[in-house]
Amino acid sequence: MIKHLVVVGVGLIGGSLALDLKQQGLVGKVTGVGRRRANLDKARELGIIDAIADSAAAAVGDADLVLLAVPVGAMGPLFRELAPVLPPGCIITDAGSTKQDVIAAARAGLGERIGQFVPAHPIAGAENSGAEAARPGLYRHKPLVITPLPENAPEAVDRVTALWKACGATVCRLPPERHDQVFAAVSHLPHLVAFALMEELxxxxxxxxxxxxxxxxxxxxxxxxxxxxxxxxxxSMANKDALVAEMDTFIAKLGDLRDLLKAGDSAALEALFARAREARHNWIKARGH
Amino acid sequence: MIKHLVVVGVGLIGGSLALDLKQQGLVGKVTGVGRRRANLDKARELGIIDAIADSAAAAVGDADLVLLAVPVGAMGPLFRELAPVLPPGCIITDAGSTKQDVIAAARAGLGERIGQFVPAHPIAGAENSGAEAARPGLYRHKPLVITPLPENAPEAVDRVTALWKACGATVCRLPPERHDQVFAAVSHLPHLVAFALMEELxxxxxxxxxxxxxxxxxxxxxxxxxxxxxxxxxxSMANKDALVAEMDTFIAKLGDLRDLLKAGDSAALEALFARAREARHNWIKARGH
Incomplete structure (x- = not known):
């Protein structure tokens, strides 16, 4: 049970978590913080948050959990802002898609209070944003990765784990650097490829x-x-090194495929397509949907 | 009204057309032809076809329309097989994803009867295949491209147009070479990219x-x-030249994007992503779903 949850960035990710916790009676009060006042008003109107605060620092006085659901580039100033006012028992967690850079920003900003930050990444992004995109049930059967810090108390990690499990997420743990490398391949690269094709046409x-x-x-x-x-x-900037490496690998892969095609090697093409299809069928089957 | 429709290849594409035409009472009898007997038995069981023939040639004696819904590489032998037995008033159409190669195969196989072939391409592929994947309504609001031949009688083109319109498709016309170039970009390239990523991982x-x-x-x-x-x-093989050209363009595009990332040019990245997002929003809006 969370008495007072502060959500910084009340969009799809932060708003959906608040809705889930409210629906299950797991949270007392939710305060929203954000750059766009109109979005916060809408979030209150929709029952996602109960109160609006002018800043994260102003909101956390009696908070027991703070969720940072803002672009990863915006987290650094928030950690610096929260460090001097964070109550001792309050846990900060985040929903950033990259972990090494967020952890570095947290270390720089929080200093000795770094143990109060439990880094996490829910895999439930969609192309919609803003409070109106939030909905209960978003996290059901979705992967959620926690990348614990050596400074985290086991109870703090357990608390964040329990929170996301209550929303139906499948929680697992990875070291931060492994997280970033895996997500460069399965998420960041596909996004850049899709952006590139759309922009090209x-x-x-x-x-x-x-x-x-x-x-x-x-x-x-x-x-x-x-x-x-x-x-x-x-x-992209936060995970630049891993993403450049994945792009180099993938550009080379496409070059090989292009050469097979140019050479008319239809058997090799078909074999590659068949391996891809089989891998996808197996993945969908294992995933269940 | 079609008295006797012969569907060669009773899968998602051919089966769904047969189901739509039956549901609307636009076809008398449907005969299925295919390589796998079990699939044809299933198609008859599902009410997609009424009869099974051992070969296309054996089926077309009294047919007024033949749909070739087989992989484009399998069409050449079918045109050769049909040429000597095709009734004079019978139209052949196809559902091939490439057009220049199918037209070349039709010219070679049908000879003087080439005017009876009206090339077409319904844009409604899905990753499922076989008769069990067929369903009525598949073509509703889907694009369908006809690439008419100089030898086609206007009535023949109109008849194929009317057939697909009856299934709810949005019919348009393109020259065959333009068709192939456009589909290399919006369909064939994305398929190869998706296959490549899946196989790589x-x-x-x-x-x-x-x-x-x-x-x-x-x-x-x-x-x-x-x-x-x-x-x-x-x-891929049928549309090799256009597809190699699109792959070269896209590999270069990804290389540029990789260089922007490597150089840390976050403003250029954001601008590119924003152009892509806007283009996609406009497309989805224009498309209606």
Missing amino acids: AGRPDADIYFRHAGSGFRDFTRIAGSHPEMWRDI | AGRPDADIYFRHAGSGFRDFTRIAGSHPEMWRDI
Whole structure:
């Protein structure tokens, strides 16, 4: 049970967590903090938050949990702001898509209070943003990664784990650097590829001919190109090294595939497609949906 | 009204058309032809077809429409088989994802009867295949491209147009070479990219770590990597030149994006992401879903 939850960034991620915890009676009061007042008013109107505070520092006086659900580039100033006013028993957690940079910002900002920060990453992004995108049940059966710090008390990690489990997430743990490398491959790279294809076609003088004939395969492939530009700028920069490495690997892979095609090696193409299809079928089966 | 429709390849595409036409009372009898007897038996059991024939040639004696819904690489022999037995008033149409190669195969196989072939491409592929994947309504609001031949009688083109319109498709016309170039960009390239990513990750020794943390963005991005390997081998080979050109363009684009990232040019990244997002929002809005 959380008495007072402070959500900094009341959008899809932060808002959905608040709704889930409220629905289950696991939270007393929720205070929202954010840059856009209109979004906070909307969040209160929708029953996602109960109160609005002007700043994170002003909100945390009696808080027992703070969720930072803002772009990863915006977290540094928040840690610095919270350090001098954070109550001793209060845990900060986050929902950042990268972990090494957020942890570095937390260490720099929180100093000796770093043990109060439990880094986490819920895998439930969608291309919609803002309080209106929030909905209960978003985290059901979704992976959630916690990358604990050596300074974290086991109870603090358990508390954040329990919170997300209550929302139906499948919680696992990874070292921060492994987290960032895995997500460069399964999330950040696909986002950049989808953005690149959409932007490439949109820039052609006859773009409308292409878009008019694009079907549902294209729609699904490019869904993530509707994601938030600022958020993805921050993620890309925060995870630059791992992402550049994955892009180099993938560009080389596409080059190999292009050469097979150019050479007319239809057997090798079919074998590659078959391995891909089998891997995807197995993944979907294991995933259950 | 079609008295006797012959569907060669009773899978998602051919089966769904048969179901739609039956449901609307626009077809008298449907005969199925295919390589796998079990699939044809299933199609008859499901009410998709009324009769099974051993070969296309054996089926077309009194047919007024033949739909070739087989991988594009399998169409050449069918045109040769049908040429000597095709009734004069019977129209052949197809559902091939590439058009220049199918037209070339039709010219070679049908000879003087080429005017009876009206090339078409319904944009409604999904990763499922076989008769069990067929369903009525598949073509509603989906684009359908006809690439008419100079030899086609206007009535023949109108008849195929009317058929697909009756199923709810949005019919448009393109020259065959333009069709192939547009679909290399909006369909064939994304398929190869999705296959490549799936195969790349599946080949890593620690593949399970990647797949365990992949979320819904990855799921949608790779949906088309579940497509049929043989079908996509044929499409890739059939549209090789246009597809190699699109791959070269896209590999260069990804290289530029990688360089922006490596250089830490966050403003340029954000601007590119924003252009992509805007283009996608506009497309989805124009598309209506």
